[in-house]
Amino acid sequence: MTMNAPRPEILRYTAFSSAPDGGNPAGVVLDATHLSDSDMIAIAAELGYSESAFLTAPPEDLGGAGERAYSIRYFSPKAEVPFCGHATIATAVALAERTGPGKLVFATRAGTVPVEVADEGGTVRATLTSVEPRIEEITDADRTEALSALGWPGADLDQAFPPRIAFAGARHLVLAAATRERLADLAYDFARLEALMHRLDLTTVQLVWRESATVFHVRDPFPVGGVVEDPATGAAAAAFGAYARDLGLVPNDAVLTLHQGEDLGRPGELTVTLREGDSRVRVSGTGVRIR
Incomplete structure (x- = not known):
């Protein structure tokens, strides 16, 4: 030290x-x-x-x-x-x-x-x-590069969820899978995705699948941090809440449940709360000492 x-x-x-x-x-x-x-x-x-x-x-x-x-x-x-x-x-x-x-x-x-x-x-x-969130467009070229690095055909995307960069303290690229099977099958080009993320100043890629109106399953590749995947990502959850509200995919006043880590054997649950008239996003969860 x-x-x-x-x-x-x-x-x-x-x-x-x-x-x-x-x-x-x-x-x-x-x-x-x-x-x-x-x-x-x-x-x-x-x-x-x-x-x-x-x-x-x-x-x-x-x-x-x-x-x-x-x-x-x-x-x-x-x-x-x-x-x-x-x-x-x-x-x-x-x-x-x-x-x-x-x-x-x-x-x-x-x-x-x-x-x-x-x-x-x-x-x-x-x-x-969260801090004040914001949502940004992504170019077609960068979207194509992200999908190529992930090995995802464009047809595997949920067309109701357009790709965007979302920020609520850190920048995340939001991509939505059309099926739970697509989300579960994550084997990507680490170096290629890392290079794109550095260029776009991304912290993670927020991969989502919608189970119901307010329940989502998510995964977060994190090569820029030196790990393949983040098991439960509060900053990305906040960014996703802002994204979903901004695009009218959920009500302005809503409580969303995000399940993450199941595919890693480390299940976690994140609660995202959106309030009418308040642009900031609340993310809550439990915690416990490991040892």
Whole structure:
């Protein structure tokens, strides 16, 4: 560690599941004050999770009455990412276990993210509120390249869900599969997809299949982070909620359920809440310490 500082306590939590072998694991360092960028990425690489979170003191003007405020940064095994939903949920659960449920606020590189943590009969649930979302078009050439890298014929897309880049803290390309079988069959060209994602500044590709009006199954290739697939992706869930509302695919006031990780053997559940008159998206889930 930097300047011979003592090694910090590194916690391991999973988010979007109440079972240690479900959801998406994240490293959590509650005091990263003495860590350099290279220290943090080294810890993230050592853990090998899709992301790990690192807390330091917040800006002086962050936090209101009754809120506990922190600065937070997120690192994959290969790079820093501006925002990570599952590591935010994991961190909120870790803090709640130490200081109790309540209101938190995180200063991220993508903006300010409030989180509310509640104890629901012994199960801790955290709800984050995204930064202001936005939706962007994608060119036909980039869409074609993404499908080629995935090995998906264009006919395998659900035509009701046009490809878009969605942002709610990080950028994600949304592609919808026409069938659950198409979603389950994921074997892509890692280097080719990674190159496209770097060029478009994407964090993941959000692959979705609609089971019903408010229930979706999702997968997130994450080659830019150094892992094949992210098991449960809160930032992409927020981006997808904004995308679905923006395109009129769901009501402006809705609660969506996203199932993720089933095809990896790490099932998780993400709840996406959209509110009429509020453009920001809420993503909630449970979390638990792995060990």
